[in-house]
Amino acid sequence: NQVSFKSQTLSVLVFPRKLKYLVMLHSGAGMSEPSPAAAPERLPFSQVTQEDLVFFKKILPGRTITDPDLLESSNVDWLKTVRGSSEVLLRPQTTEEVSQILSYCNSRNLAVNPQGGNTGLVGGSVPVYDEIILSTALMNNILTFDRISGILTCQAGCVLENLSLYLEERDYIMPLDLGAKGSCHIGGNVATNAGGLRLLRYGSLRGTVLGLEVVLADGRVLDCLATLRKDNTGYDLKQLFIGSEGTLGFITAVSILCPRKPKSVNVIFLGCETFEQLLQTFQLCRGMLGEILSAFEFLDSECMRLLVTHLKLPNPITECPFYVVIETSGSDPTHDQQKLHNFLEEAMASSLVSDGTVATEDSKIKTLWSMRERVTEALTHEGFTYKYDISLPVERIYQLVTDMRTHLGGRAKSVVGYGHVGDGNLHLNITSPAKDPALLAAIEPFIYEWTASCQGSISAEHGLGLKKRNYIYYSKPSQAVALMGNIKAMLDPKGILNPYKTLPDKLK
Amino acid sequence: NQVSFKSQTLSVLVFPRKLKYLVMLHSGAGMSEPSPAAAPERLPFSQVTQEDLVFFKKILPGRTITDPDLLESSNVDWLKTVRGSSEVLLRPQTTEEVSQILSYCNSRNLAVNPQGGNTGLVGGSVPVYDEIILSTALMNNILTFDRISGILTCQAGCVLENLSLYLEERDYIMPLDLGAKGSCHIGGNVATNAGGLRLLRYGSLRGTVLGLEVVLADGRVLDCLATLRKDNTGYDLKQLFIGSEGTLGFITAVSILCPRKPKSVNVIFLGCETFEQLLQTFQLCRGMLGEILSAFEFLDSECMRLLVTHLKLPNPITECPFYVVIETSGSDPTHDQQKLHNFLEEAMASSLVSDGTVATEDSKIKTLWSMRERVTEALTHEGFTYKYDISLPVERIYQLVTDMRTHLGGRAKSVVGYGHVGDGNLHLNITSPAKDPALLAAIEPFIYEWTASCQGSISAEHGLGLKKRNYIYYSKPSQAVALMGNIKAMLDPKGILNPYKTLPDKLK
Structure with missing residues (x-):
């Protein structure tokens, strides 16, 4: 990230x-x-x-x-x-x-x-x-x-x-x-x-x-x-x-x-109205795309706002509360596209997703991926960012974001969530115009206690380092x-x- | 095994x-x-x-x-x-x-x-x-x-x-x-x-x-x-x-x-004339079956002889120096069968395999798998078995078997090779009517030195234990x-x- x-x-x-x-x-x-x-x-x-x-x-x-x-x-x-x-x-x-x-x-x-x-x-x-x-x-x-x-x-x-x-x-x-x-x-x-x-x-x-x-x-x-x-x-x-x-x-x-x-790579960018629908989309995806699924990533509408505002990246679909990047990698382009097509048809028919776009060529694949990959960069334009990298049971990951928003009330500039749905890994970032010890005191240990209460990990992939x-x-x-x-x-x-690191x- | x-x-x-x-x-x-x-x-x-x-x-x-x-x-x-x-x-x-x-x-x-x-x-x-x-x-x-x-x-x-x-x-x-x-x-x-x-x-x-x-x-x-x-x-x-x-x-x-x-499982049992052709079949298979390939196992004609003799298992294809069990697991039966079909066509056309049979239903899948899974059992009927579980670069694995045969001359009852081609893991077994210290002295340390000379492992998956x-x-x-x-x-x-174990x- x-x-x-x-x-x-x-x-x-x-x-x-x-x-x-x-x-x-x-x-x-x-x-x-x-x-x-x-x-x-x-x-x-x-x-x-x-x-x-x-x-x-x-x-x-x-x-x-x-x-x-x-x-x-x-x-x-x-x-x-x-x-x-x-x-x-x-x-x-x-x-x-x-x-x-x-x-x-x-x-x-x-x-x-x-x-x-x-x-x-x-x-x-x-x-x-x-x-x-x-x-x-x-x-x-x-x-x-x-x-x-x-x-x-x-x-x-x-x-x-x-x-x-x-x-x-x-x-x-x-x-x-x-x-x-x-x-x-x-x-x-x-x-x-x-x-x-x-x-x-x-x-x-x-x-x-x-x-x-x-x-x-x-x-x-x-x-x-x-x-x-x-x-x-x-x-x-x-x-x-x-x-x-x-x-x-x-x-x-x-x-x-x-x-x-892989001989064939496809990327789809979808919008969901609720996180519950996003999770259902993930389950559908695992069943229908099976062995060709290679990534299932998400960002919320706050992330999209930062990408549009700070990096001038246009939203490739209509505005939604949640966005998903799905990648498939396989050995047969025809089979992969058929699987994708069947999945999209099912996802649309069951109203799990509200809008979406598919990319099969390299340049568009890169454009869609950048919506997910450049969130960290967009955040650096916000001022101070308090960064968290949390592992949780996948059905809980977004609840931490909404609980944090409620908990912080108006104290943060923005509270954004994105990450690796497939791995149960949330990147929760809280921004503020400047360093704010009171805000920090409101975030911690709240976030660690919340994570511990779900047997989660306070560092999924970043490590512990000094911080x-x-x-x-x-x-x-x-x-x-x-x-x-x-x-x-x-x-x-x-x-x-x-x-002074790790331990x-x-x-x- | x-x-x-x-x-x-x-x-x-x-x-x-x-x-x-x-x-x-x-x-x-x-x-x-x-x-x-x-x-x-x-x-x-x-x-x-x-x-x-x-x-x-x-x-x-x-x-x-x-x-x-x-x-x-x-x-x-x-x-x-x-x-x-x-x-x-x-x-x-x-x-x-x-x-x-x-x-x-x-x-x-x-x-x-x-x-x-x-x-x-x-x-x-x-x-x-x-x-x-x-x-x-x-x-x-x-x-x-x-x-x-x-x-x-x-x-x-x-x-x-x-x-x-x-x-x-x-x-x-x-x-x-x-x-x-x-x-x-x-x-x-x-x-x-x-x-x-x-x-x-x-x-x-x-x-x-x-x-x-x-x-x-x-x-x-x-x-x-x-x-x-x-x-x-x-x-x-x-x-x-x-x-x-x-x-x-x-x-x-x-x-x-x-x-x-997986929603669809298929098993094919193939015969190859040479180990070189078996390796080429493996490469072809990885390319054409890609993400649905779930096993690539082999046994040699000596293994087949033991299965037929001791366990009365009939050889499902014509006699060959080498046999391969390939399994695919996927999410779409039609796609999987198409991939298999294309692979088999190519393997036959390029004369990599000389005979083969496909199983899509459970009972026949089990029958074909038993040709690989029951080799260990067949070996127990041979008398003494000196067992080795070696990891090597995949292109070398059968050379150890042929070198061992040459090295032992007529001293062993049989020298058989089988194992996990996909993992570079050979199970080499040498049988003898009874315990034979002279045979053992001919096998070891020859086999360990041979393995070490290829930077292999003397225990791929069995561990070290006491022995x-x-x-x-x-x-x-x-x-x-x-x-x-x-x-x-x-x-x-x-x-x-x-x-007294491992160390x-x-x-x-």
Whole structure:
């Protein structure tokens, strides 16, 4: 649920560089950092010395960045809500270099912030204080691709969109797709267990990632870079690193199972009068489109208003309270269109949908998809945005939006809901002209308590990062969090890897 | 790759009950235990005392089994190749009971063998010495099923086939299916990360299992029984227990995402002259059947000979060196049959297949499937069987069979290959009239070295259990195995859970 970052560069601003946690008030960005998630005290890591820099420059000549201007875009997150004050950005090219750097940092007790495309939404991808930024940007080689099995092996810094283009030429696709594809790195996708737009069809990265190469905090290289669909020889260690947000190890390479490129893709954009009808449409769709259904996404009329107002995107159908984007991918265009036709006929006849449009050609497909993909971008024009990424039983997802509207009354500028219906994943965003602590206090812990009361998850796909780490107990019992702490202590006893992220400040 | 156990009962034999590792030479069964995998010395666990039995009987009145005859079938594995000498079988009904038992056993330093349906093939599901058998047999309640999302929650002892029947009445199916479905428990399936016949279509349990409840070695209950498709709040602890063969925790409940029941299922049985043609057929099939392909399995002519000879199953087509079972599952019978028709026409026209038959009705579908599912059963009539479950790049899988035949010359009775082409998973079985150490020495380590030279896995889906644990280094680097040891020590410091399994006797 992020916009495409392809042609975007972050404006270079000059910030005071000191060991202090800075928050930004920046036009077009929302500081959504609630007080319990504010950074804790800086932990007693060492500070980078001239000697350290000499060492880094010896290992990475020309790739040890200390120029503050060049460091700027790596110190600030994409939402411009969190920034660190790192003075060193390291750009290794090989696993061996990463190993040497981490071994050194661990012995020197220097904290490290692993960084991919820096497109995360929870402050996980930037330093909090002066952590050394260890970037995958130059680790962007494709290592192997097997045209029979569809298994791709690549370095962690490959940009998702580049991998997609590479595969499409070979008649395959990546099993994940997300708005940030133009910038995000596959290593970062794996580290955050990114979900995205194709999860409904191809499943999560826990099933499609077949192997990982990881450098541990002390520099040891863990080679689990298998390229096998099945391997039951001992514990599946790679799973520890999927979704651990760089706190347990630094992912250097990934192998992933890629689906065949579908021969036929169709997208329909529909309008529904009620969310109940939208859910019925989803059920009908699952039954009638079956194995060719590849996405079922929604946005509400508030989202549409923002798209029209801020991005000048025209509404492709008549105005409705709810909009749905349905994608099909299949191997036979005639069969797929027949299935779509039958589904639409049934949906219209039973009055589940009030208007709709179908796209079969690439440019119109992209136009319809942009209505869903660019909501995040439209939101950045609203001022402050308080962002939530909630997993719920699918029949409850919109109730949270309406309950929140009632609960907040006139206090918010807008309360918008969109997301992945097929996965029970709601993106709830609340905007305000400026940062508003009273509004925040009205939202939280209300939203977390509401979610917990439905056994939902307070982070479906974004992770916990810096911003959400202290809310983990709303979704996980204390026994589980304690065990996570044990795993962290086992793999990174000095805690140098991405400190202040994922795990809460205090274990219960 | 196991036969249906539904109507089968193990013959009750009287064995000496003493603290000794016994191997069985039994008609119709093969002792495939190679010497390096032979059980290590009994570890210094406590022995069960009368006081212990008093405690167990208080917690589990009527469900603490000490009658040797009743214990017999729990002490011996399905292949009748490994047996323990446990004197206590405990049959809890609730998670709380499991927690009390493990807490007690841990404090008393009593070893425990978690047991589901006892259908494993690597000696993982039975005690090695006098471990207490802790069975899931009475934990067989379905807890919840959500008809909208298709998410099932149940206790660990539910028999896979019962879950399938329950779901089919509700228009859903289980995402996994295997020959042992009539006996195996879902908890055991998860603990061994079972693959089976539907993995090609629905992916592995790592993607479909959404939540687990697990009792740790010290009796702590870890509640990760989420029913959400997406949840990125911290490390995904449940993954540790999937495929850990009961060595890290005792799974008490499972939640799993179930696919819709397909409206149309077709099975075709084909013959190919060469394995190269079989692989080309697979490629053609993936292209032309696309999203409706749900299985692509093979057996060789040696398998067919055993099916015909021992089980009197008639070959449904003319004799061929290779046979293929292809299954399609879809939502539109007309479309599916058209796709199948087009595929068959193309396969015949290009001379990839030499003969074939199609089944669309249930009884014939079952008949064709039995040609693949009952190979394991047919093998038990051959005398000794040395069983291997290998993952390889798909284009290499049959080369291992032919290389093995050449390598063994006339030493084996038969060398047969079958398995899951779609997953690159070969089941290689070598038979002999009786146990034959010279034959074994010719097979191993040849087979493991061959597999390692292709970066394959020496256990694709069966796990390591007792039999394969010491071969782990052929598929995993020592760094990884050491880390597995750390995880075991963290979760089960006294090592009471399923000792002598999964991890090798010596860490490198």
